Amino acid sequence: MxxxxxxxxxxxFLIGLWGIVISRNLIHLVVCLSVVQSSTYIVLLAVxxxxxxxxxxxxDVPVGRRAVDPIVQALTLTDVxxxxxxxxxxxxxxxxxxxRSGTLDPELLTSSRD
Amino acid sequence: xxxxxxxxxAVPLLAAALLAAFSPFVTRRVIELSSIAVAxxxxxxxxxxxxxASEAPLVYWFGGHMxxxxxxxxxxxxxxxxxAALAAFAGVLVTATLVYSWRYFDAVGVLFHSLLLIFxxxxxxxxxxxxxxxxxxxxELLSVAAFALTGYKxxxxxxxxxxxxxxVTNTVGAFFxxxxxxxxxxxxxxxxxAQMGETLAGGPVDSLVVTAIALLATGFFIKAAxxxxxxxxxxxxxxxxxxxxxxxxxxxxxLGLFAFARVYWTVFxxxxxxxxxxxxxLLLAAGALTAVVGAVMSxxxxxxxxxxxxxxxxxxxxxxxxxGLMSPAGLAGAAVYLLAGxxxxxxxxxxxxxxxxxxxxxxxxxLHGRARHMIFTGTLFLVGGxxxxxxxxxxxxxxxxxxxxxxxxxxxxxxxxxxxxxxCLTGGAVLRAAGKVFMGWGPPPGxxxxxxxxxxxxxxxxxxxxxPAVMFVPALVLLTAAIIIPFVPGLLGGSExxxxxxxDRPAYAGSVLLGTRHPITEARAHEWTVxxxxxxxxxxxxGAVALAAFTLRRAPLPQKALGKARTGAERxxxxxxxxxxxxxxxYTAWLTMGAALLGGALAAALL
Amino acid sequence: MTSRGRRGLFLTGAAGLALLLLWGTAGLPDFGxxxxxxxxxxxxxxxxxxxxxxxxxxxxxDYRGFxxxxxxxxxxAAVLGTALLLRAQREEEEEPPEDMAPDRRPxxxxxxxxxxxxxxVAPIFLFGVYIVVxxxxxxxxxxxxxxxxxxxxxxxxxxxxxxxxxxxTPEAPLELVKGAGTGGYVLIGLSGLWFGxxxxxxxxxxxxxxxxxxxxxxxxxxxxxxxxxxxGLVLLLTEFLEQTLVLRSRSRK
Numbered sequence: 001m002x003x004x005x006x007x008x009x010x011x012x013f014l015i016g017l018w019g020i021v022i023s024r025n026l027i028h029l030v031v032c033l034s035v036v037q038s039s040t041y042i043v044l045l046a047v048x049x050x051x052x053x054x055x056x057x058x059x060d061v062p063v064g065r066r067a068v069d070p071i072v073q074a075l076t077l078t079d080v081x082x083x084x085x086x087x088x089x090x091x092x093x094x095x096x097x098x099x100r101s102g103t104l105d106p107e108l109l110t111s112s113r114d
Numbered sequence: 115x116x117x118x119x120x121x122x123x124a125v126p127l128l129a130a131a132l133l134a135a136f137s138p139f140v141t142r143r144v145i146e147l148s149s150i151a152v153a154x155x156x157x158x159x160x161x162x163x164x165x166x167a168s169e170a171p172l173v174y175w176f177g178g179h180m181x182x183x184x185x186x187x188x189x190x191x192x193x194x195x196x197x198a199a200l201a202a203f204a205g206v207l208v209t210a211t212l213v214y215s216w217r218y219f220d221a222v223g224v225l226f227h228s229l230l231l232i233f234x235x236x237x238x239x240x241x242x243x244x245x246x247x248x249x250x251x252x253x254e255l256l257s258v259a260a261f262a263l264t265g266y267k268x269x270x271x272x273x274x275x276x277x278x279x280x281x282v283t284n285t286v287g288a289f290f291x292x293x294x295x296x297x298x299x300x301x302x303x304x305x306x307x308a309q310m311g312e313t314l315a316g317g318p319v320d321s322l323v324v325t326a327i328a329l330l331a332t333g334f335f336i337k338a339a340x341x342x343x344x345x346x347x348x349x350x351x352x353x354x355x356x357x358x359x360x361x362x363x364x365x366x367x368x369l370g371l372f373a374f375a376r377v378y379w380t381v382f383x384x385x386x387x388x389x390x391x392x393x394x395x396l397l398l399a400a401g402a403l404t405a406v407v408g409a410v411m412s413x414x415x416x417x418x419x420x421x422x423x424x425x426x427x428x429x430x431x432x433x434x435x436x437x438g439l440m441s442p443a444g445l446a447g448a449a450v451y452l453l454a455g456x457x458x459x460x461x462x463x464x465x466x467x468x469x470x471x472x473x474x475x476x477x478x479x480x481l482h483g484r485a486r487h488m489i490f491t492g493t494l495f496l497v498g499g500x501x502x503x504x505x506x507x508x509x510x511x512x513x514x515x516x517x518x519x520x521x522x523x524x525x526x527x528x529x530x531x532x533x534x535x536x537x538c539l540t541g542g543a544v545l546r547a548a549g550k551v552f553m554g555w556g557p558p559p560g561x562x563x564x565x566x567x568x569x570x571x572x573x574x575x576x577x578x579x580x581x582p583a584v585m586f587v588p589a590l591v592l593l594t595a596a597i598i599i600p601f602v603p604g605l606l607g608g609s610e611x612x613x614x615x616x617x618d619r620p621a622y623a624g625s626v627l628l629g630t631r632h633p634i635t636e637a638r639a640h641e642w643t644v645x646x647x648x649x650x651x652x653x654x655x656x657g658a659v660a661l662a663a664f665t666l667r668r669a670p671l672p673q674k675a676l677g678k679a680r681t682g683a684e685r686x687x688x689x690x691x692x693x694x695x696x697x698x699x700x701y702t703a704w705l706t707m708g709a710a711l712l713g714g715a716l717a718a719a720l721l
Numbered sequence: 722m723t724s725r726g727r728r729g730l731f732l733t734g735a736a737g738l739a740l741l742l743l744w745g746t747a748g749l750p751d752f753g754x755x756x757x758x759x760x761x762x763x764x765x766x767x768x769x770x771x772x773x774x775x776x777x778x779x780x781x782x783d784y785r786g787f788x789x790x791x792x793x794x795x796x797x798a799a800v801l802g803t804a805l806l807l808r809a810q811r812e813e814e815e816e817p818p819e820d821m822a823p824d825r826r827p828x829x830x831x832x833x834x835x836x837x838x839x840x841x842v843a844p845i846f847l848f849g850v851y852i853v854v855x856x857x858x859x860x861x862x863x864x865x866x867x868x869x870x871x872x873x874x875x876x877x878x879x880x881x882x883x884x885x886x887x888x889x890t891p892e893a894p895l896e897l898v899k900g901a902g903t904g905g906y907v908l909i910g911l912s913g914l915w916f917g918x919x920x921x922x923x924x925x926x927x928x929x930x931x932x933x934x935x936x937x938x939x940x941x942x943x944x945x946x947x948x949x950x951x952x953g954l955v956l957l958l959t960e961f962l963e964q965t966l967v968l969r970s971r972s973r974k
Contacts, residue, residue, distance in 0.1 A: 189785055710733075
């Protein structure tokens with residue numbers, strides 16, 4: 001059981017890549033990229049988990065209480081922001097692609113360029 | 115000296131925020147002038163850091179969180195001469211680009227200037243950061259700015275698709291890097307490069323270490339466009355606005371390799387010290403493959419921007435060969451070559467921008483003979499081609515000579531012929547284009563249809579009479595710099611000394627974690643004007659000229675004589691071209707395959 | 722490449738990559754067996770050192786505050802980039818909407834949706850402010866609170882009050898809020914250089930752990946980030962909303 005979080009992360013990483021490979025719609029593709037990214041959240045948080053630990057917030061629990069690693073949580077926060085911004089830019093590009101070429105399908109986009 | 119270190123990043127960022135906030139209240143001229151002034155000031159600051167760091171690396175802890183008993187709590191900047199030099203080089207290029215694009219981005223006002231300053235801060239942070247996650251943050255910062263800038267031409271599908279492919283592949287690359295960081299953090303509990311290296315050096319080389327280096331290498335190689343992770347680059351650089359290409363082609367692709375070298379020599383070198391031989395074979399193979407693919411594809415292009423894009427890939431390959439020598443001398447040669455090659459590529463992209471400005475296009479066949487009257491730009495372009503081919507004693511030649519000498523010392527005699535071949539093809543492509551566009555040599559176009567035209571966007575037929583000085587002067591300055599590099603006093607020896615420090619993991623760890631001072635001792639670079647190197651340099655140039663002349667001949671040679679060789683070459687190029695399908699799904703499939711192959715090869719090499 | 726060739730290439734590579742990742746993660750310590758000094762040390766001392774009871778906030782805005790500076794500018798760059806990519810083109814006014822099917826109409830306004838959304842605007846705004854200013858004490862902070870703040874105007878859009886949305890979120894002040902928040906982060910960092918030992922040094926008085934006014938620059942940086950994120954996200958969202966709104970207003974004619 002202790003290996004499950006890492007296996008889930010590996011699964012998400014690959015299934016997201018698979019989605020990018022077979023995608024016929026750029027919006028779907030950007031969402032698949034977010035799936036790839038969610039695997040990084042899981043692996044980061046998993047390496048910082050401490051069995052039986054609480055959240056590293058010592059407002060109503062005393063300092064010294066067993067808590068999980070706070071650093072990976074800060075890293076994940078940064079990762080989330082990176083994901084949001086990249087998605088915004090890629091979606092903006094997709095909006096423009098659709099305006100210019102009338103399609104969001106990478107397949108048609110590749111073949112229509114003649 | 116100390117406060118200067120954070121200011122190199124803080125000043126351009128603050129300036130970007132202020133420019134964006136105050137843009138409605140000031141004129142465009144003020145925005146342009148102030149952004150140029152900021153970029154120039156930041157460049158000067160980086161040069162000051164370079165002179166300070168060339169005595170001993172400078173360490174700066176943000177927030178005053180000094181390490182305790184080898185445990186780093188905060189983030190450090192570690193300024194070594196190579197990192198500072200890269201930062202200063204980026205500053206020069208950004209300044210030159212801002213001058214060059216004085217009137218280019220009229221439509222978007224302050225956005226371009228702000229993004230460019232953010233981009234500069236990203237490069238500087240990446241170059242001197244001593245923290246792996248911090249490197250990731252700065253890599254993403256400059257990538258996000260670059261994604262937006264490459265998609266600037268929203269009225270055409272080509273650039274938009276190029277920017278999308280750029281964004282998707284490079285973001286996947288960032289996630290590979292992040293996975294590598296997570297694995298290393300799970301093992302070492304550190305993000306500081308020096309601390310990670312110390313912990314790994316005392317531990318085993320097992321599945322985790324191999325996977326971590328494979329994932330980090332994949333991520334950085336995607337950014338550096340190493341085969342088979344390179345596909346996105348040709349699409350993006352061939353369609354992005356030319357002022358943006360100056361930066362992309364001049365310095366950005368190389369950042370991936372710099373990051374890889376930095377991480378390897380600070381984190382992994384201790385643990386993998388006994389596997390240098392195996393790693394060398396692997397990196398050299400990847401570098402050689404990349405160089406050849408890039409050079410062949412470059413020569414096969416008629417769209418000049420796409421041609422230079424593949425040239426960038428070929429140069430990344432040569433740089434990886436330099437890193438793959440796994441020695442300080444190899445690093446020093448690569449650094450000199452990065453500098454000189456970056457300058458000449460930037461200058462050539464500037465020339466294309468002038469062609470675009472004057473004649474409304476950059477297609478070799480369409481422009482056939484139409485630039486005969488542009489003598490100055492033509493001369494610049496021609497000399498640029500010769501420098502790209504590595505004409506002695508230009509900086510590109512010096513960099514290659516240093517690498518070839520080191521390779522020969524290591525018994526790798528095939529490196530010199532590889533360099534000559536790649537130089538012939540990339541230089542020859544530029545010379546051929548110069549002959550066609552500026553001289554009107556070669557068979558005039560006519561029969562050849564516009565099959566490739568639409569790939570590269572609309573070309574207008576606007577013609578302008580004058581080349582603005584702001585476009586010509588930066589191109590001239592950068593090209594001159596590329597030529598005189600070897601004669602800058604102390605540059606070659608200094609780069610050798612800097613490379614020795616760069617590759618000295620224990621010294622790096624000592625100065626970061628214990629605060630000990632490790633003075634950088636003087637070193638002598640290899641001789642770069644020995645007869646064998648001069649012959650190799652001459653062979654590159656003669657080969658490039660001959661190749662260009664061969665393709666420019668008016669009368670077609672008898673088919674029989676060359677029939678077989680020719681169809682063979684055409685088949686290779688055709689096959690390669692087919693692989694560059696512009697389909698993001700293809701590219702992702704390739705990069706997955708590449709990651710698996712790299713992982714497998716590293717596992718075989720290291721265990 | 723054919724679709725089949727592409728899938729084949731990917732699946733072969735993915736099999737190898739899956740093996741590599743599984744093999745690599747097998748080298749990690751068991752899940753939950755966390756022994757690293759970095760996290761243990763910060764959990765033990767960060768409250769006393771920074772007076773922030775939220776150790777994650779202490780990491781984000783103090784120990785690793787420099788990462789967060791980069792992160793804030795990534796968001797800033799994305800907002801600039803989106804504005805660059807979605808800028809209005811001259812010929813766009815004349816283009817008829819392409820993807821609007823003739824039988825597709827905007828949904829009828831629903832009073833229930835409208836009242837609910839508008840009623841929620843003020844509480845959500847207040848909640849966002851709360852999340853921002855308590856970031857150093859409890860879960861939350863500038864990023865999270867900034868996102869909550871940005872949803873308040875978005876609710877007005879969902880409630881069908883686009884005009885009202887533009888009235889309460891005019892562009893120029895938003896730019897100013899975003900710029901002040903983003904530039905403010907750098908300025909607070911510089912204050913550390915001025916008053917303290919180094920860039921981003923926590924040189925302000927830190928107060929008592931658990932108080933709202935405490936933890937020195939962590940609170941100040943949270944406020945700066947909250948402004949930057951809220952302003953930036955609203956600008957980002959309106960860029961996208963304007964793309965769809967052009968179509969919608971035409972179809973009503």
